[in-house]
Amino acid sequence: MSLTITVSILVSVIAAATPLLLAATGELVTEKSGVLNLGVEGMMLMGAVTGVAATLLTENWFAGVVTAAVAGAAFSLIFGVLVLTLRANQVASGLALTIFGTGLSAVIGTPFVGQPLARLPVFDAPVLSDMPILGPLLFGHDVLVYVSIGMLLAVAWFLNRSRLGLVLRAVGESHDSAHAIGYQVIAIRYGAVAFGGMMAGLAGAHISLALTPFWAENMTAGRGWIALALIVFASWRPLRVLAGAYLFGAVTIAQLHVQGFGIPIPSQFLSALPYLATVIVLVIISSNAARVRLNAPACIGKAFAPAA
Amino acid sequence: MKELLGVVAAAVIAVFGAADAFAQDKVKVGFVYVGPVDDFGWTFRHDEGRKAIEAEFGDQVETTFVESVSEGPDAERVIRQLAESGHDIIFTTSFGFMNPTIKVAKDFPNVKFEHATGFKRADNVSTYSGRFYEGRAVIGAIAGKMTESNIIGYIGAFPIPEVVRGINAFTIALRKVNPEAEVKVVWLNTWFNPGQEADAAKTLLDQGADIITQHTDSPAPLQVAAERGAFAFGQASDNSQFAPEAHLTSIIDDWGPYYVERVRAVIDGTWESEDTWGGMDVGMIAMAPYASTVPDDIRAMAEEIEAQIIAGDLHAFAGPINDQAGNEIVAAGEVMSDEQLLTMDFYVEGVQGSLPN
Numbered sequence: 001m002s003l004t005i006t007v008s009i010l011v012s013v014i015a016a017a018t019p020l021l022l023a024a025t026g027e028l029v030t031e032k033s034g035v036l037n038l039g040v041e042g043m044m045l046m047g048a049v050t051g052v053a054a055t056l057l058t059e060n061w062f063a064g065v066v067t068a069a070v071a072g073a074a075f076s077l078i079f080g081v082l083v084l085t086l087r088a089n090q091v092a093s094g095l096a097l098t099i100f101g102t103g104l105s106a107v108i109g110t111p112f113v114g115q116p117l118a119r120l121p122v123f124d125a126p127v128l129s130d131m132p133i134l135g136p137l138l139f140g141h142d143v144l145v146y147v148s149i150g151m152l153l154a155v156a157w158f159l160n161r162s163r164l165g166l167v168l169r170a171v172g173e174s175h176d177s178a179h180a181i182g183y184q185v186i187a188i189r190y191g192a193v194a195f196g197g198m199m200a201g202l203a204g205a206h207i208s209l210a211l212t213p214f215w216a217e218n219m220t221a222g223r224g225w226i227a228l229a230l231i232v233f234a235s236w237r238p239l240r241v242l243a244g245a246y247l248f249g250a251v252t253i254a255q256l257h258v259q260g261f262g263i264p265i266p267s268q269f270l271s272a273l274p275y276l277a278t279v280i281v282l283v284i285i286s287s288n289a290a291r292v293r294l295n296a297p298a299c300i301g302k303a304f305a306p307a308a
Numbered sequence: 309m310k311e312l313l314g315v316v317a318a319a320v321i322a323v324f325g326a327a328d329a330f331a332q333d334k335v336k337v338g339f340v341y342v343g344p345v346d347d348f349g350w351t352f353r354h355d356e357g358r359k360a361i362e363a364e365f366g367d368q369v370e371t372t373f374v375e376s377v378s379e380g381p382d383a384e385r386v387i388r389q390l391a392e393s394g395h396d397i398i399f400t401t402s403f404g405f406m407n408p409t410i411k412v413a414k415d416f417p418n419v420k421f422e423h424a425t426g427f428k429r430a431d432n433v434s435t436y437s438g439r440f441y442e443g444r445a446v447i448g449a450i451a452g453k454m455t456e457s458n459i460i461g462y463i464g465a466f467p468i469p470e471v472v473r474g475i476n477a478f479t480i481a482l483r484k485v486n487p488e489a490e491v492k493v494v495w496l497n498t499w500f501n502p503g504q505e506a507d508a509a510k511t512l513l514d515q516g517a518d519i520i521t522q523h524t525d526s527p528a529p530l531q532v533a534a535e536r537g538a539f540a541f542g543q544a545s546d547n548s549q550f551a552p553e554a555h556l557t558s559i560i561d562d563w564g565p566y567y568v569e570r571v572r573a574v575i576d577g578t579w580e581s582e583d584t585w586g587g588m589d590v591g592m593i594a595m596a597p598y599a600s601t602v603p604d605d606i607r608a609m610a611e612e613i614e615a616q617i618i619a620g621d622l623h624a625f626a627g628p629i630n631d632q633a634g635n636e637i638v639a640a641g642e643v644m645s646d647e648q649l650l651t652m653d654f655y656v657e658g659v660q661g662s663l664p665n
Binding site: 005008009012015016019106110113114115116119207211212213214216217218219220221223252253256257259260261262264266267268271 | 343344346347348461467492493494495496497498500501502503504505506507508510511512514515526527528531535549550551660661662664
């Protein structure tokens, strides 16, 4: 395999991994605060459709990206009200959010179907972009690729090094204790849910504005669910989320290349590989219950009702 | 949400249908669509067919449609409501509507039903589909003339006879004009996943293809081809707006002439249950306008192939045809039977890799 092919495979992997990384980074913060939001797919679709709508209406990609982030966050607050204020079941509410998002995005997107739009601009550095190997790997990506890595690093710092991050984790580990020492459990969780929605919105925007610049119903095609699996895969550690997203991207792209090179492995098996990888990792992680307890936020999925 | 819309639409149709059943002797034509009318693909083309009926018969007919009907119990309810509200002929335009159509048809022997792409018929149920592979033969020849790397990338949905037939028709035509050229196939096991379709196109281009063709439903591969300065063919409907610089032509499903003919048969009282597999000769398959990037001599060749297929002088599966191992499947001077076409489960010579089974 020649060097040029290897480099262009890696570039494809970066593109494929970015929406997963964006959505998983947001969901990581949400889950660390003790809230499980299964509505990632729905929020991504809302981001994807509003991003396209705003880009077409304003003819400005930046407006599209911002709108997608705001729409994702706003949409996640529906879930926030249900599970945080009304204390509804988180699993059921998250699933409902995905179903609602799928339908609503289809309705909103109707006028924009079949309208092509310009791809997000790419970042090219003079001279540096032309470097062999490193040039195409480091430059020439759209802005959201850099945002995804920057946000992941920022979240890693926030969760492990900042005071507010410590509070957020405390809320996720034991909301009663956090409440007892005076932290606003509900307010912090609202913030975490909205951040998760914003990042899912950006993930959707990366799909509809950069990967495949057009709107089509249900175009995220299950990536929100992979992002959710990634969190468990990474056992709630930010840097493992980064590694996991790129590993998933790599498996997705590699299976296509294996087919193209004519290596006789059934295509159905190859298409299932990314999902199979999730199942295997989940089995390995779950085989040690203590390890899961150690990493998973203890209060995940539990409603918080302050003692009156 | 979609289901709710479908139910509401059907209810509205039912109410209005009952109200004007007394008032007129117009022929009422109903359509059931699996997707939205503006999907720029499969359903969009069927709705163009519905519009052709209105254009042809004007005041003599009244057409209604219910869009985004999911395959399953919802479909039966929608079809039944169309039948109850006095429709004379109902077109159900997705494979998954087959059983509901047959079931409802039993209860309404005086209503005519037409089901697309299925294989179950009854006295009042016809089936129809298109010989999409004839279009593949045209684009295969264009690709053979235009490729420089002699590798064509083909994105397949599922390894079923319909898709395999397309790959083989394409490859036979490709190698007739360019015996050096080969086809590289990547299967996605989905009809629609824009991200994966784009990744597949990138993969094929990375591996040396300079022309991409697809049997999946999104315009993503066209956009990737445009970005990389390669050429590509569109699917089901004219996709040129997504990538004008890359788009060479598309195979277009044109249901209009068939729909007009069947509605005319209802008006004349000559409608009978039939199985139609229409090709270019009846206008069911057509080519989108060739792009200006197609050189004049190649355009002339493509038009000549179209003319020969229409005249019946050229069959996309005329012998000699060899399989990948070089065994002769069809001898010179013979053509494949429809039976062989419908059950095709092998790659012809010139396709790389092996067919998943």
